[in-house]
Amino acid sequence: MAFASSPWLRTFKTTPGTPRTDLVCFPPAGGSASAYHGLAKELAPGIAVAAVQYPGRQDRLDDPMIDTIEGTASAIAEAITASRSAGRPLALFGHSMGASVAFETARALHERGAAPAHLIISGRIPPHHPRDTAFHKATDADLITELERLANNPASVQILREVPEIAEMVLPSVRNDYKAVETYHYQSATPSLDCPLTVFVADDDPTVTVEQSREWARHTTGPFDLVTFPGRHFYLDEQTEAVAKNIATVIGG
Template sequence: MADSQWLRTFHQATAAKTELVCFPPAGGAASVYHALSAELMPSVRVLALQLPGRQDRLGDPMIDDITQLATAAATAIGSRNGTPVALFGHSMGATVAFETARALEGAGAELGHLLVSGRIAPHQTLDTAIHEGSDEALISELERLANDPASVQILREMPEIAEMVLPAVRNDYKAVETYRFEGDTPCLSCPVTVLVSSDDPTVTLDEVKEWERYTTGEFSVEVFPGGHFYLDEHTGAVAKVVSSRIC
């Protein structure tokens, strides 16, 4: 069901007392959170951000700026009322969720929690320019991060699928690689939980601890086994952590 241009739901959870807005990783769509939504039923209603340029928004112009994405997300979330809201973002989605939290709190909203996963803290910048590279380089990056690199092979074997997938990946990598945090810290009052996996090639445990400087609220770190996309293999365990923080 489409709640708005930007938000999607997969399960009604009509009796839910809390809403969790989820932000997809680079190249991802709202549907990456379908399994997490099912795990959090019926106590939490999950809404997933649908970025332009993918799935049912394939024809919409993509946005390659984190702040612009966060502004649009904050507007969509702010138009809702009556139910406490928490935010969850993985990888690029963590940064968008963070900037959305800043925008919401700046507008006077009270957030229940911010959960960020698999992502360096906002002041930690990337010195890569993968978005400027070849399609081959993009595919190699996806293979590096995938739980099963063979699953990405279809992008090499079927160019027509690569033509559909890679533009969103390139767009989002540009958003991530050109993002720079601006402002003072702490800049949030809501509790923040960081989720990280033990073998994530994009971020270390020491790096994610840097998220603590961004909030005056409670801060905690949860470590899971696996690689960058550990969430796909440990959805139930992640759901338990999320539920313990926001319910």
């Protein structure tokens, strides 16, 4: 097995024989490991896929949530180090908030002498850009409005308004994760990584532009590449096959 049992990791794909690459995927705000079921199915057979399961959701509903990017990343770095054997390349892929967590996890692994072989960032503004939003302090109605703004189909979020019981289950983790994002302050005058860094961005993402995405290059001394996709913030849901093909090309799976 590519990844040993861990509360933080859910293995979605194991391949016959020995995988060539391990990939850990980081969900967006309010998300859970199951967000990457579809992507795991599309990825090449040489890639062993695990997704992060943040506390406070699904089978970790009773586990205390962590409301900082750095604290979450530190715990995940420890879990990754403990759950896999050295030898195969490790790649990290994170979307939206998950991209920030993946970046900080890569930094934490680098400090442990176990830097990833590749970091893939998706749909995220570079960490040196300050955020001036405070949705984690907003009313439930305003927080739902923000989720509708980001959704490919705003109607898909309507259930949070129509069924209060579902909102009561979903919004606490969303609010917690928004707090982590909105209170995250990256401080470093020099690149934190030396691994290759690839950025995926949708051409109509309301949270980050293509030009802003290019600025991720300053955060590694390694090779940098940018890949654009058609769509909005959650383009992954509509471009799963294309995303999988690009990931496989990037990490050599």
